[in-house]
Amino acid sequence: MAEALPERLRTRVAKFQQLQNELQLVILRRQQVELQLKDVEAALNEISKALEKGEGLKLYKLVGPILVSAEVEELKKELEEKKEIMEVRLKTLQKHENLLRKQVEDLRKELEKELRQPSTETTEAG
Numbered sequence: 136m137a138e139a140l141p142e143r144l145r146t147r148v149a150k151f152q153q154l155q156n157e158l159q160l161v162i163l164r165r166q167q168v169e170l171q172l173k174d175v176e177a178a179l180n181e182i183s184k185a186l187e188k189g190e191g192l193k194l195y196k197l198v199g200p201i202l203v204s205a206e207v208e209e210l211k212k213e214l215e216e217k218k219e220i221m222e223v224r225l226k227t228l229q230k231h232e233n234l235l236r237k238q239v240e241d242l243r244k245e246l247e248k249e250l251r252q253p254s255t256e257t258t259e260a261g
Contacts, residue, residue, distance in 0.1 A: 144249060151242045158235040165228040172221040179214050182207065 140148070185192050186207070194210050195202040 144246075147242065147246060147249075151239065151246060154235060154239045154242060158232065158239055161228055161232045161235060165225065165232055168221055168225045168228060172218065172225060175214050175218045175221065179211065179218065182211055182214070 182192075182194070192207050194205045194207055196205045196210055196213075197203075
């Protein structure tokens with residue numbers, strides 16, 4: 136394959152690489168949201184456990200670089216809202232990831248098919 140790839144094919148390869156990069160970024164964002172969601176769920180679980188035991192609960196939340204005392208119900212409500220937002224964001228990222236995976240796979244198949252076929256541009260030009 137000593138000859139250069141036709142411009143159309145080079146453009147499609149560049150698009151393929153761009154889609155792969157975008158997919159990697161979406162996967163990374165999804166993983167980050169999943170980790171944050173697990174942290175929120177763990178915090179909610181610990182609050183529930185402590186409330187069930189009837190312990191006197193003193194909670195603090197991080198505001199910038201300092202810890203501030205927080206009301207249990209207020210903090211629980213904030214965490215539940217944050218959880219809902221993260222679940223919606225996670226679903227959105229999963230849908231985007233699936234769409235990108237399909238686009239990458241479809242384009243990969245098209246590129247493989249085109250690369251297997253003999254080049255018609257060089258024979259038409261000559």
